[in-house]
Amino acid sequence: MxxxxxxxxxxxxxxxxxxxxxxxxxxxxxxxxxxxxxxxxxxxxxxxxxxxxxxxxxxxxxxxxxxxxxxxxxxxxxxxxxxxxxxxxxxxxxxxxxxxxxxxxxxxxxxxxxxxxxxxxxxxxxxxxxxxxxxxxxxxxxxxxxxxxxxxxxxxxxxxxxxxxxxxxxxxxxxxxxxxxxxxxxxxxxxxxxxxxxxxxVPDAVKARYLAATVRDVTVTRAVDGLPHRMLRSDLVDALERAGRVRALGQAVRRAAELRRLTGLTWRGMLRDGRALRHGKDLSWSQVLLAANTPTLLRAAMVDGRTDLGVMAAGQVTGLIDDLPSCAELVERVMAEAEEVLGRLTLMADGPRAADDPATSA
Missing domain, CATH: 3.20.20.70 (Aldolase class I)
Known part of the structure; x- marks a missing residue:
């Protein structure tokens, strides 16, 4: 196509x-x-x-x-x-x-x-x-x-x-x-x-969490970094939403230190990125730090398989997915479905004209 x-x-x-x-x-x-x-x-x-x-x-x-x-x-x-x-x-x-x-x-x-x-x-x-x-x-x-x-x-x-x-x-x-x-x-x-x-x-156990999710299990929260973030509902997300500012700040500092270790970012660089993110937005400094190190929350789930310590970004379409094809199988299937749908639509569009065409009806 x-x-x-x-x-x-x-x-x-x-x-x-x-x-x-x-x-x-x-x-x-x-x-x-x-x-x-x-x-x-x-x-x-x-x-x-x-x-x-x-x-x-x-x-x-x-x-x-x-x-x-x-x-x-x-x-x-x-x-x-x-x-x-x-x-x-x-x-x-x-x-x-x-x-x-x-x-x-x-x-x-x-x-x-x-x-x-x-x-x-x-x-x-x-x-x-x-x-x-x-x-x-x-x-x-x-x-x-x-x-x-x-x-x-x-x-x-x-x-x-x-x-x-x-x-x-x-x-x-x-x-x-x-x-x-x-x-x-x-x-x-x-x-x-x-x-x-x-x-x-992504670890199999994490994929299983996605496959078991319904449309209602996908939520949008600001608790992670102060910005609308669509992800799977989990105990961690619930805890972040309940956490007060002091506790959230402590979590943010610990995760910022982990992100610095993983990526080689300096504290100055993280604070600079944080100030840039905070500009024009109504975010607390704990939210800014969480935003700067959200990658560590994603890594905990997507790399380490720790769904209890990490977040799982997810589109609403998660609730429609129930299998794990290879990329080749997925692409082939999507394109075959598209061609089939286009074929049906073409038949629908051509149907009345074909019925009225004397050459077709003969």
């Missing part, structure tokens, strides 16, 4: 595996790329050297195009961009809007720039700065999310920009892909669906 997205990035299918921290590593990304979709490597939890090694590992596993997700506000964003350029990465995606300068640097090197947005005005801004495409996540999506549903946000953005739009939030099958195409999108991005594959390195 060829769309503006497949032509832009050079993949066979209009499907994107999102850059999930601690989840979207070389194994998942390369499996996605080999299946013909666009895999996105998550780099926010890596040092610059680890990022380069991860890119090389993906390269050793596949020659297919793939991307890297970057934090536009990271102090070393320029160094990370240089890794992408030097290693020939096809796509740079961003969770926060990249600066005009970063976009220009990437585009001049031939890297496709694909920022994620949660509002029409953000899409208009990054496209005006030169973004090649935008990924639009509605409120159904996992992780940090907004309040506007994909079915409302997507057509707004499609009508507002003249670049390919990738739809995210609430997608897991071929029906969803066809629906997004009908809205004018050039493809769909899926996070939870790719997390729940046999190629994902």
């Amino acid at each position: 060829e769309t503006a997205l497949t032509r832009l990035v050079g993949v066979r299918h209009p499907l994107v595996q999102t850059g999930m921290g601690w989840v979207a590593g070389p194994r998942l990304v390369s499996a996605t790329a080999r299946a013909g979709a666009l895999g996105i490597l998550a780099s926010a939890t890596m040092t610059v050297d680890q990022l380069r090694d991860a890119v090389k590992e993906v390269r050793s596993r596949t020659t297919a195009p793939f991307g890297v997700n970057l934090r536009a506000d990271a102090a070393d964003a320029g160094d990370r961009v240089r890794v992408l350029v030097e290693e020939g990465v096809r796509v740079a995606s961003f969770a926060l809007a990249p600066s005009r300068e970063l976009i220009t640097e990437l585009k001049e090197a031939g890297v496709v720039v694909l920022p994620s947005v949660g509002a029409r005005r953000h899409a208009e801004k990054v496209v005006a700065w030169g973004a090649d495409a935008v990924l639009v996540q509605g409120g159904e999506g996992g992780g940090h999310t907004g309040e506007v549903a994909t079915t409302v946000l997507l057509p707004q953005v499609v009508d507002a920009v003249d670049v390919p739009v990738v739809a995210a939030g609430g997608f897991c099958d071929g029906r969803g892909l066809v629906a997004a195409l009908a809205y004018g999108a050039a493809g769909v991005a899926m996070g939870t669906r790719f997390l729940l594959t046999s190629d994902s390195t």
Whole structure:
């Protein structure tokens, strides 16, 4: 299936595996790329050297195009961009809007720039700065999310920009892909669906928690970092929501120390990131620290399997997923379902005309 997205990035299918921290590593990304979709490597939890090694590992596993997700506000964003350029990465995606300068640097090197947005005005801004495409996540999506549903946000953005739009939030099958195409999108991005594959390195016990979850087990909370965060309901989430400021601050400091050990961040760098996050938002300093070290909460679950000590970002679509296919099986199934749905719609559209056509009825 060829769309503006497949032509832009050079993949066979209009499907994107999102850059999930601690989840979207070389194994998942390369499996996605080999299946013909666009895999996105998550780099926010890596040092610059680890990022380069991860890119090389993906390269050793596949020659297919793939991307890297970057934090536009990271102090070393320029160094990370240089890794992408030097290693020939096809796509740079961003969770926060990249600066005009970063976009220009990437585009001049031939890297496709694909920022994620949660509002029409953000899409208009990054496209005006030169973004090649935008990924639009509605409120159904996992992780940090907004309040506007994909079915409302997507057509707004499609009508507002003249670049390919990738739809995210609430997608897991071929029906969803066809629906997004009908809205004018050039493809769909899926996070939870790719997390729940046999190629994902998430521990089996954690995957089992996802598979057992219903739609009602997925919640949006501000208790983790002061921002709306969609995740699985758990005892830890309940405890964070009940915790007072003193207790929350103590937890934040302990996790900040752990994040510093894992990533090599300095306290000064963490405080700088915290001040940037706090600017313009009504967050306490304990929430700022929690936001700065939310990666450790994700790591506890997604890497260590400690669902009692970590959080599990999850889209609402979790409640619709009940199996663990390989990436190849998943992509093949989604595309087959999409073709089947398109075929039914074509028959519905052609049916009355075919019945009235004398040559057909003869």
